[in-house]
Amino acid sequence: MRDENQQLHFDTRAIHAGQAPEPRTGAISVPIFQTSTYVQRGPGEHTGYEYSRTQNPTREALEQCLASLEGGTHGIVYSSGMAAISTVMTLLKSGDHVICSDDVYGGTYRVFETVFRRYGLEYTYVNTSDLEEIAAAAGPATKMLWVESPTNPLLKITDLAAAAELCRSRQWVFVVDNTFASPYFQQPLALGADVALHSMTKYIGGHADAVGGCVVTANEQIAERLRFTQNAAGACLGPFDCWVFLRGLKTLGLRMRQHEANAQKVAVFLEQHPRVRRVIYPGLPSHPHHQLANRQMTGFGGIVSFYLAGDVEAARRVCQATRLFQCAESLGGVESLIEHPGIMTHASIPEIIRREKGLTDDLIRLSVGIEDAEDLIDDLDTALRSA
Numbered sequence: 001m002r003d004e005n006q007q008l009h010f011d012t013r014a015i016h017a018g019q020a021p022e023p024r025t026g027a028i029s030v031p032i033f034q035t036s037t038y039v040q041r042g043p044g045e046h047t048g049y050e051y052s053r054t055q056n057p058t059r060e061a062l063e064q065c066l067a068s069l070e071g072g073t074h075g076i077v078y079s080s081g082m083a084a085i086s087t088v089m090t091l092l093k094s095g096d097h098v099i100c101s102d103d104v105y106g107g108t109y110r111v112f113e114t115v116f117r118r119y120g121l122e123y124t125y126v127n128t129s130d131l132e133e134i135a136a137a138a139g140p141a142t143k144m145l146w147v148e149s150p151t152n153p154l155l156k157i158t159d160l161a162a163a164a165e166l167c168r169s170r171q172w173v174f175v176v177d178n179t180f181a182s183p184y185f186q187q188p189l190a191l192g193a194d195v196a197l198h199s200m201t202k203y204i205g206g207h208a209d210a211v212g213g214c215v216v217t218a219n220e221q222i223a224e225r226l227r228f229t230q231n232a233a234g235a236c237l238g239p240f241d242c243w244v245f246l247r248g249l250k251t252l253g254l255r256m257r258q259h260e261a262n263a264q265k266v267a268v269f270l271e272q273h274p275r276v277r278r279v280i281y282p283g284l285p286s287h288p289h290h291q292l293a294n295r296q297m298t299g300f301g302g303i304v305s306f307y308l309a310g311d312v313e314a315a316r317r318v319c320q321a322t323r324l325f326q327c328a329e330s331l332g333g334v335e336s337l338i339e340h341p342g343i344m345t346h347a348s349i350p351e352i353i354r355r356e357k358g359l360t361d362d363l364i365r366l367s368v369g370i371e372d373a374e375d376l377i378d379d380l381d382t383a384l385r386s387a
């Protein structure tokens with residue numbers, strides 16, 4: 001069944017993988033099995049379903065679909081991206097060392113530093129775009145490499161195949177947070193990663209209406225341990241939210257193509273705008289990792305960052321002046337969003353470090369939605385001129 005699905009194209013698998021019609025009624029939409037327990041014929045004589053933390057048919061459908069789309073054999077879904085990240089950390093034990101991208105999602109940095117450090121895990125943050133920096137950070141206790149590519153909000157790219165080779169030679173677990181690219185534009189497992197991870201809250205859900213996370217792997221040992229820990233520790237996703245994400249997945253390809261087409265147009269427009277100092281988008285030839293992104297991704301995604309020719313007040317005014325781009329955190333939904341990383345998503349990073357990294361006060365991040373590109377460009381143009 002899964003092998004058969006693997007030969008079909010992405011858009012077909014998004015709609016059919018794990019989603020056969022329900023056998024009793026023929027319902028074409030996977031039913032929401034909103035139940036905590038399952039009646040047994042006699043003690044121990046169950047149908048394969050005992051309790052919904054352990055097994056739930058709606059969740060299984062979503063997990064099978066995700067496994068197919070990421071090219072893995074196991075998908076496991078969690079109550080949030082952070083719950084997925086936290087459960088992956090339980091693959092390690094006290095004393096183990098993790099090398100991590102220095103530009104990771106703020107919540108990832110926070111849980112590593114304030115929660116898992118207390119249990120004896122060690123973290124070193126390096127620019128993973130530079131393989132030599134990764135190698136230089138390695139020690140005898142290193143057990144895992146954690147990479148985000150593209151990163152948030154500077155959209156730096158790591159050579160995933162090269163990093164995977166390094167991990168293989170050192171027997172490190174290689175985890176890629178694939179949230180920004182989505183499985184449609186990037187397949188970390190095919191490039192050699194052991195684990196691909198998502199905040200499904202972003203592109204997979206795609207409608208800014210649910211919080212969830214997932215892990216996909218083709219490594220049986222890792223899958224078994226994560227599955228065991230999910231049930232033991234309990235960070236599972238409810239049936240209704242599983243259904244919401246299944247619905248989101250059906251249009252993932254369609255949406256990503258539109259996100260990218262719009263983002264490309266917005267990036268080109270901003271690059272020639274007199275009020276803009278510099279645009280960061282992996283699809284632009286001016287991006288420092290454009291060639292690498294072109295090689296390892298099938299598209300450049302929907303996030304565009306840019307530096308304004310102006311100060312923090314001008315940046316604040318631009319974020320307030322757009323009418324279609326709503327000023328909000330998060331990303332990946334059909335609606336376009338604008339945000340100021342220094343004041344909003346990345347405010348917890350000390351200012352001095354922010355400046356060093358390039359997260360200056362004139363930086364603005366866009367999550368380009370799937371509205372009409374011309375309207376989006378007009379909106380930005382008006383806001384830039386008025387600010």
Ligand SMILES: *Cc1c(COP(=O)(O)O)cnc(C)c1O
Pocket residue numbers: 080081082083105107108148152177179180198199200201202211212213
């Ligand atoms: C949002 C996000 C997360 C955290 O996911 P939640 O669903 O908010 O818990 C992790 N990684 C990246 C790259 C994200 O953008």
